[in-house]
Amino acid sequence: MTQKLDIIDINCDLGEGEDIEDCAQDALLMPYISRCNIACGGHAGNSLTMHQSLLNAKQHQLLVGAHPSYADRENFGRLSLECDWSQLSEMIIEQVEQLIFIAAKTETKLSHIKLHGALYHDIEKNPSLAEQYVLMVKQHFPNLEILGLANGEVSNACNRHEVPFISEGFIDRAYTNQGQLVPRAQPGAVYDEPQNAITQAISFAKKQPIHSIDNQPCHIHVDSLCLHSDTPNALQFAKALHAALIAKDMSCQD
Secondary structure: OOOEEOOOEEEEEEOOOOOHHHHHHHHOOHHHOOEEEEEOOOOOOOHHHHHHHHHHHHHOOOEEEEEOOOOOHHHOOOOOOOOOHHHHHHHHHHHHHHHHHHHHHOOOOOOEEOOOHHHHHHHHHOHHHHHHHHHHHHHHOOOOEEEEEOOOHHHHHHHHHOOOEEEEEEOOEOEOOOOOEOOOOOOOOEOOOHHHHHHHHHHHHOOOOEEOOOOOEEOOOOOEEEEOOOOOOHHHHHHHHHHHHHHOOOEEOO
């Protein structure tokens, strides 16, 4: 039986395909994570993939969250849209409620919410939007925790309004000296070498400082590590990460 990680939570964005076969590919990653964020129709996903992803997650005893986004399937939710807060909140609520409805059919309860793509970053860049987002979750989904960027605006808003927050660290992204993500357009922002990502993951897991893009020690508290499912050789990397953490005694028997 595969060992489940205990000391550090690992989350992965899933359910972004179109059919059962896509869900089966996602399920191959599930033994190596503890939490999944399921696309709920905005940038990807449909009723079939939501239902099957929930069933697969239940079988693997994963925590399950909603992964709403800009309603822009053409661009996979990766482009910013001109929306006021009324439109944004309607998009998010509709997507989360759809997943909750399907989850009820599988006797599954959602544990958290994590925004996707451009919406994730746009809300982090705007303190006012972050505030409204947190208040919306608190009002409409009071039983859901918010999974978001460590040291970000959403984290600050959650602290102010006493909304449970799960701080997320990215193992394959470089950070600035101030503990912020290096913009993707900047050289070195994304780690091409898997070992660099594994080294950073181990530092996060051990609550040790990581090295910034300028090779300076950077202290970032994270509760969960993000494992990207759409990177090349994602399954092989997940297995390597799992093995590396086990080697550091950071797991328990499932």
